Amino acid sequence: MVSNRNGAVRVITIEGNILEQNDRFARQNRAYLQARGIYTLNLLSSPGSGKTTLLVETLNRLKNEIRCAVIEGDQQTSNDAQRIAETQVPVVQINTPQSCHLDAFHVRRALEALPLDGVELLFIENVGNLICPASFDLGEAEKVTLMSITEGEDKPLKYPLAFHLANLLVLTKIDLLPYLHFDLELCKQNAWRINPGLSIIATSVYSQTGLEEWCNYLRTRVRGR
């Protein structure tokens, strides 16, 4: 359903303009990052899936072998950037009070502000939202979608674009499996219905599950450029 005939036409036109403009900046970001040898991941998920918690853990494991940097997107607060900063990894916070997603111009501005000398791996933690962030190319090398198993097995079917465009699905909070009515196999089948080539890693920071597998995925990405 659409708003109405006039409204719909107007919205679609503007979305087209916005996405076209976004894609131009995204291409520039991609060229800039590739020229510097920086492998960039765009992390997508619902609010509260544990992106920042996983990222802090990841940075602490990788920072002595791979030079990392982080761009944090949030509608409000700089709490997440403060958590990242404690790892001593360079971070820039972008607040998007008018927007439910990061766009490529946000990232361009963040790249200007970040010390990128020697950086090999850049994480962009998108705004917590499974819908709109999937539509905006930021210039990343790949999208990674995170999903807490507390969210239910049906999320890949209900929010297909975020799962369709990702190379990897990181399931988080797998330590809660014994306490949930969650069918892990069904969740994987749902994800593969949307994206048959999707890799899936089940993780928990609290039980330290799957973290080396995730870090090895990142090591391969950085070394395999």
Next chain:
Amino acid sequence: MVSNRNGAVRVITIEGNILEQNDRFARQNRAYLQARGIYTLNLLSSPGSGKTTLLVETLNRLKNEIRCAVIEGDQQTSNDAQRIAETQVPVVQINTPQSCHLDAFHVRRALEALPLDGVELLFIENVGNLICPASFDLGEAEKVTLMSITEGEDKPLKYPLAFHLANLLVLTKIDLLPYLHFDLELCKQNAWRINPGLSIIATSVYSQTGLEEWCNYLRTRVRGR
């Protein structure tokens, strides 16, 4: 940060037009619903917070004393409407593949499709997204925001509008409290920083916690009109 000077001006203009058009439909919806004596709640939350699970439980508890109906919003699938339909309560599913939220025109179309004779309580389950749905008045009597305690205490600060505009915060999955690093009191304090008048009910469908308190809240709303 904004996209750029030209882009921002254009977006803001359009948002203004869209919201103005939306508010006109919302006023019409509100008048229509009030004239029929239908008390309407707009349920907001992240994906996977348990809106549908709570709703199914609520309908089974209330349907023999209060005539209910449901409008289901999702980006894709009619899974949720099927779960509601099993309660024998009238339901209409709206899919919003182009949009990350319900708007008042979606609801107007759904109201035309729903059998509303005698209905006293209408639930609108918005698209799972803590950001954009908060900006669109649907013509409801009140917004209720749900938040799973697995999402973390900081969500009211990071997504303030959804918490600022709600009368009630329903915390879900409270049965998981022993297994999480979640400070319930801090979460409440964060919510009250954004909205000092916010009521809060902690619930779990699995442990059957807080459900009578929630149903009594609804009974009071319907009978107190």
